[in-house]
Amino acid sequence: MKFTNKIFMPALCLMVALLCGCSKEEDNVARAVLASTSSLTFSAQNPTEKIITVYSDAEWYMEEIPEWVTVTPATGSGTTEVTISVSENMRDGSIDNPREATVVFRGSTLSSRAEVKVSQDGDKYRDCKEYSVSDVVSLEDGTVVIVPGAYVSAVTTGGCIVTSASFDSNIYIETSENVEVGDEVYIMGTKESDTYKLSNIICDKVTVLSKGHEINHPQPVEITDKIDSYTSDKREYVTLRGVFLNNVITIEGAANSVSLVDVSGDYSNLNGHYVILKGYYSGTAAPVVRIVLESIQDDGVYEVIYFSENFEWLKPWAENSGAGQTVENDGTGEAPQIYTAKNAEGQLASEALLARGYGLEEIPGRAIYLQDCYLKFGKTDYQAGLTLPSIENVPEGTKLTLSFDWAPMVGGTRKFDPVKIIVSIVNGDKVTELEPIGHSFVDTVDKLEWLHADIVLEGVEITKDTRISIKSDGWGDNKETTGSSVYKRWFIDNIKLFQLNK
The missing domain is CATH 2.60.40.10 (Immunoglobulins)
Structure with missing residues (x-):
């Protein structure tokens, strides 16, 4: 060759x-x-x-x-x-x-x-030593290891946590092997450290030796009150209490939230509930603390959630199309149109949104863009927004709150778009338009960041036939109608319709 x-x-x-x-x-x-x-x-x-x-x-x-x-x-x-x-x-x-x-x-x-x-090429395991879980944690990255006996204590979609026979040392292993909590496993792989400087084993082979072992977890470290300062150089077994929503746990008064890593089960029935969580610390990238779930306990209703959307399911489209995070990067980021952004299977983001029941509101034409797990709307002389899917099972007379995170666009000249957000609720021929929501960013001075909106819906009934739209103001305005170019670009994330229960 x-x-x-x-x-x-x-x-x-x-x-x-x-x-x-x-x-x-x-x-x-x-x-x-x-x-x-x-x-x-x-x-x-x-x-x-x-x-x-x-x-x-x-x-x-x-x-x-x-x-x-x-x-x-x-x-x-x-x-x-x-x-x-x-x-x-x-x-x-x-x-x-x-x-x-x-x-x-x-x-x-x-x-x-x-x-x-x-x-x-060669047989990298020919002269390989056998190590315990606690031994592996202290090895140099790139060391080829065999762990002849470890116990699965938590499972994710991409691997699992294994613990030592004495249950006092833990490590995450990346494997596609189908394992369960309580399995004793034989591991062949390479020790590495992840981006959080925590030890992993990238596995070539995992063999289940026996099943059904009881995992005697140590007393977990309570981190609820120190979630903003907690860190560790190991996968410590921890516990906390907070409000659960879509695999994220928020703690009242805390800047950091907890994200569950590659959860293997469906816990959507706990949305809006207080939960007591136990799991393994997996790194911090403020404002997010990552934890591999070991167990979760319902601790009562905090709020009744009728609809929630954090757009995390758009991740495959974002990764495949190179979509960026413009808000987090102060106005800079790739934003492919939802009509061109595809996932690995070739489905358009626009098709996926429509399949989930969303309405795509745009005038005079296409102006909705994909970000890394949120959406961007509008371009020069074009306005856009979103109609939520049908929402069912809201009892009549319920006092509801609609919340979402949003941000205006900031241009290269550091001028923020003078955009306001308008929520409309349509019941048949009746249209209820709520007060516009604006911003107070100062041109050339402020940095772009997310804003949070809480809107109390009073005197409005929500049925399966109701349609809730979130759009920009200036609908249909352009240079021809106003005499100058119109900029009404904005972003949205974390939409929720709920009833407080506290």
Whole structure:
């Protein structure tokens, strides 16, 4: 197989031009050396040789290489095809550990050298040691491990927490193996640390040895009152009390909230309830504390929720289309139209919203955009909004509150759009339009951030036929009708219709 790259010759010419003032005595040794690839990988058995191209302005030489790697020729100049081969990676008749070497083509200086990393497959578990869960936590990242006995104490959609036989040390393992709490497992993988500097095992294989073991959890650390300051360098077993909504727990008076990591069950029946949560600390990225759920207990109703939407389900569309977070980044962020943003299966975000019963309100045309788990509305001379899906089972006479987070757009000149949000409630021919909601951001001074709106709905009945719309003001205004361009761009997230029960 031949590895070439067309960008190398122009780059080489440039390097030669820059070095043209060097002495004639050095003309026979290269001052510029480039290789057509930076890495090669070979199989452990029956490895096939590979051909690369080395470019130089004069003669290059090989630095010393291990005996299992062969490079021919060992010197050259100009444009040279180089063959690299390796011997089989075997020891005592069996495949040996993976191995690596660096092939260096060098010229006259430290900067005139090209490096090619040579890797050969192998059995990384051949000489692997066995470790306990507590041992693994303190190992260096990249260490290959075998854990011969650990116990599953909590399960997520992407893996599980395993604990030691003494239940005093915990680690998260990434695995697709179907495991249950109480399983004893045999683990083969590589120890790594996540972005929160907490230990993980990236598993190659997990084997269930036995089932039905009782997990004797230690006394959990109570973190309710210190949720804004709590942190740990390990996956500590913790507990807290707060209000549950869509896998997020809020604590009254706290800046931080708790997000459950990759929850494997459906707990929507607890929305609006106080809950007592137990689980494993999994890092903090303020204002969010991450916890892997071990158990959750209903502790009474805080509010009756009839509708809630945090748009987290739009994550696959956001990731696939590169949608950003404009509010969090003070006005900067990619915002693909919902009519072009697709998930991995090819479904449009607009189709997904319509399938969930939303109405897409736009004038004079398409102007709704996708963000990373929220929505953006409007563009110059275009206004837009959203009609909520049908909401059922609201008792007659219920005093309701509609809440949501919103923000105006801020432009490149640091001017905030003079937009107001209007909520309309339609029951047949009767339309109730509520007071506009504005903002007080100061142009060129303030930073963009979310605003929270709580709207008490009094004297309004909500039935399955009611339609609640949230749109911008200035509906239909444009440069032609007003004499100047109209900017009514805005964002929305965390919509909720509820009845307080406290």
